[in-house]
Amino acid sequence: MKIFIQRNALLSAIQHVQKAVTSKTTIPVLSGIKLSVDRNGLRMTATDLEIGIETFVPAYMDDEEIVKVEEEGSIVLPARYFSEIIRKLPYQQIELEVKENYLTTICGGTSEFNLLGLDAEEFPRLPQVMGDRIFSISSDVFKEMIRQTVFATSTEEIRPILTGVVLSLKDGLLRLVATDSHRLAQREETVEAPADLTLSNVIIPGKSLNELGRLLPDDDQLVDIVVANNQILIKMENTQFYSRLIDGQYPDTSRLFPTTFKTSILVNTKELYNAIERASLIARENNNNIVRFMITPEQIKITSTSADVGKVTETFIPKEVKGEELLLAFNAKYIMDALRVFDAEEILVEFTGSMSPFILKIPGETKIMQLVLPIRMN
Structure with missing residues (x-):
């Protein structure tokens, strides 16, 4: 096997497949990347037997030669060293040549590396996923x-x-x-x-x-x-x-979302997130990262207490409150994780009670919904 390839294209392909390489394995070939070359270009593969990634670098792209193939073949190279070598080489064209006993020469400008590779026949074949689904x-x-x-x-x-x-x-x-x-x-x-x-x-x-x-x-x-x-x-x-895929039956979650609510609040997403984040500075010192949430028609009060550290109180005015007053407790991390994935200025939070799951969603939308279970208060 012998090719000349543009460094940026090679490095990009390595970075793709390297996500499937595992360092914790007793099978040496799994810590490597398989390179297969034919007249069409370079194919690179990595797997940890749970996931597999295969990427192709075509010989030509937009009429520009990316890979010049002088000799077809295949080799498995140690991912850690291979990626570091290509990353450090400053030259835009890289020469790869496999010689006897799987010794691979990597050249870029005045630099030359010799890496010991492995037989590509030992590399696991990726599954053939076929079907009309x-x-x-x-x-x-x-x-x-x-x-x-x-x-x-x-x-x-x-x-x-x-x-x-x-x-x-x-x-x-x-x-x-x-x-x-x-x-x-x-x-x-x-x-x-x-x-x-x-x-x-x-x-x-x-x-x-x-x-x-x-x-x-x-x-x-x-x-x-x-x-x-x-x-x-x-x-x-x-x-x-x-x-x-994981084998087994996933629990039915379709009935977990409440359809009626006793209390709802419309709040600024960033304002709510920042208030809970500040409260969590104390909350994370207690056992369950617990924050208490008190809703009244006039305001929302967020509190957290740690016997060893102290107490924090956050108060802010929501954009809208509907329904009954409510006091509940929850894990601050769960709410912050949920709020972080909303790309909306305002969030609607709907409650059915102090010990029932509550919902976070964008007003007028059901495309994305987050549900959190409160924590029993002492």
Whole structure:
């Protein structure tokens, strides 16, 4: 194998696939990146057996030669050293050549590195995700949907199901839902899908979606999503992202959202966030990061107390209050996480009681909804 390639294109491809490389493995080949070269260009692959990323650098792009192929072939190079070498090389054209015993020479200008590679035949093959369960969505919208839900997944393996985000699709409406049993995040969006395509209980690991969120472009190009029995594939322009799915039945969350409310408040999103953030300076010193919330027709009072530190009181005037006075307590982090994903100036918070879940949403919208369970007060 021997190629000449533009450094920026190579570095970008490395940064894409490196998200699937694991440093915690007893299988040496999994700590590497597989490079495969044919006359069409360079294909790079990495996997940790949970997710897999494959990206393609074409020989020509917009009539400009990106990869000059002199000899086809393949090799697995250690990701850590390979990426550092390419990052540090200041020259715009890089020469890669695989010699005997998988010794790979990397040249840029007056610099030359020799890396010991591994046989590409030892590298695991990515799954062949086939089927007709496929739909399309704008990359930036899907990235936003992930950001607005994945934070609510559980980090504990006691209930593996809750470490994932459940995907469903019906009548062209895509829904992502995540919960750790203390809070819930839901986001819906209309997508391009066959009219008869219905998906349910597709549980994608939260760790996979975090990596996918970093990989998706911030533009409106369409990405194709293919769902198989135990795998999901996201196809971007020159990159493919694979992830295993979590096996099991996700709990039914459709009935968790209340339909009637005793109290509702309309508040400035940033003002509420800042007030809770200041209260959390004391709240995080108590056991459950507890903040108390008192709602009256005239004002909202937020308090937090720590026996070892002291007390904080925040008072502000909401834009609107409807219904009964209310006193409840909640985990400050859960509310701050929820508020952080709203890109709206105002937020509507609806309550059904001091011990019932309450909802955060944009006034007049149901596209994104956050649900939080209060904490019992002593």
